[in-house]
Amino acid sequence: MSDLIAYVDGGSLGNPGPSGIGVVIQGGDGGTIRIARWIGRQDNNVAEYVALLEALQCAQVLKARTLHVYSDSQVVVRQMQGEYACRSPRLYSLHWICRKLARSFKFSITHVPREHNAEANNLATSAVRQRIASKLPPRTT
Numbered sequence: 001m002s003d004l005i006a007y008v009d010g011g012s013l014g015n016p017g018p019s020g021i022g023v024v025i026q027g028g029d030g031g032t033i034r035i036a037r038w039i040g041r042q043d044n045n046v047a048e049y050v051a052l053l054e055a056l057q058c059a060q061v062l063k064a065r066t067l068h069v070y071s072d073s074q075v076v077v078r079q080m081q082g083e084y085a086c087r088s089p090r091l092y093s094l095h096w097i098c099r100k101l102a103r104s105f106k107f108s109i110t111h112v113p114r115e116h117n118a119e120a121n122n123l124a125t126s127a128v129r130q131r132i133a134s135k136l137p138p139r140t141t
Contacts, residue, residue, distance in 0.1 A: 003027050003066045006055035007112075009120035010039075010047025010073075013128055017041060020131070021051035022123025028062050036123035038131040048073040049094035051124065052080070052109075056101040066106040070117060077111040 004027040012019035019042040023035040035058070039050050052069060059067040071077050078084040079095055080102070086095040114121065 002029065002062065002064055004059050004062065004064045004068070006059065006067060006069045007117050007120040008048070008051040008055050008069055008071050009117055009124045010042075010044065010049070010051040011121065011124045011128065012042055012044050012047050013132075016043040016046075018128050018132060019044075019047040019050075020124045020127030021047060021054055022120040022125070022127065023051055023055045023058065024119050024123070025055060025058055025062075028064075033058065034119075034123060036127040036130075038127045043090070045073070045075055045088070045091055046094065047124070048076045049091060049098060051120070052076055052098050053094060053101070056098055056104075060101060060104055064105050067102075067108075069107075069109040070112045071109060072112055072114045072117040072121070074111055077109050080109045 004025055007024040010021045019039050021037050021039055025033040055069055079086045086092050
């Protein structure tokens with residue numbers, strides 16, 4: 001069992017728009033884990049929650065004892081801390097699943113400024129940009 005730290009970010013180009021997540025997990029036996037994943041057309045808050053969900057699921061697979069998450073989404077952090085109620089129908093199920101998974105270990109979450117979450121942000125952005133680039137028609141010269 002390990003103590004893990006995760007940096008999570010989700011983002012969309014447009015709101016809603018093409019979206020991706022970025023997750024960086026530190027503290028595991030195998031070294032740092034980096035995840036960049038396309039999640040389709042979503043709004044930004046959904047992308048932020050999907051990034052958190054990915055970190056929670058990964059920590060569960062790694063049999064973490066503790067998980068501390070850093071996120072630049074004040075909405076997600078404050079809802080997960082119970083400071084804000086989750087009233088959005090589109091976020092409620094994601095929020096509920098994240099809360100349930102968080103009970104699997106000693107869980108905490110902290111808001112960080114975007115500049116302190118750069119690696120996760122870059123992973124989320126790269127997932128979106130790679131997907132968009134793969135859908136472009138080939139360039140002709």
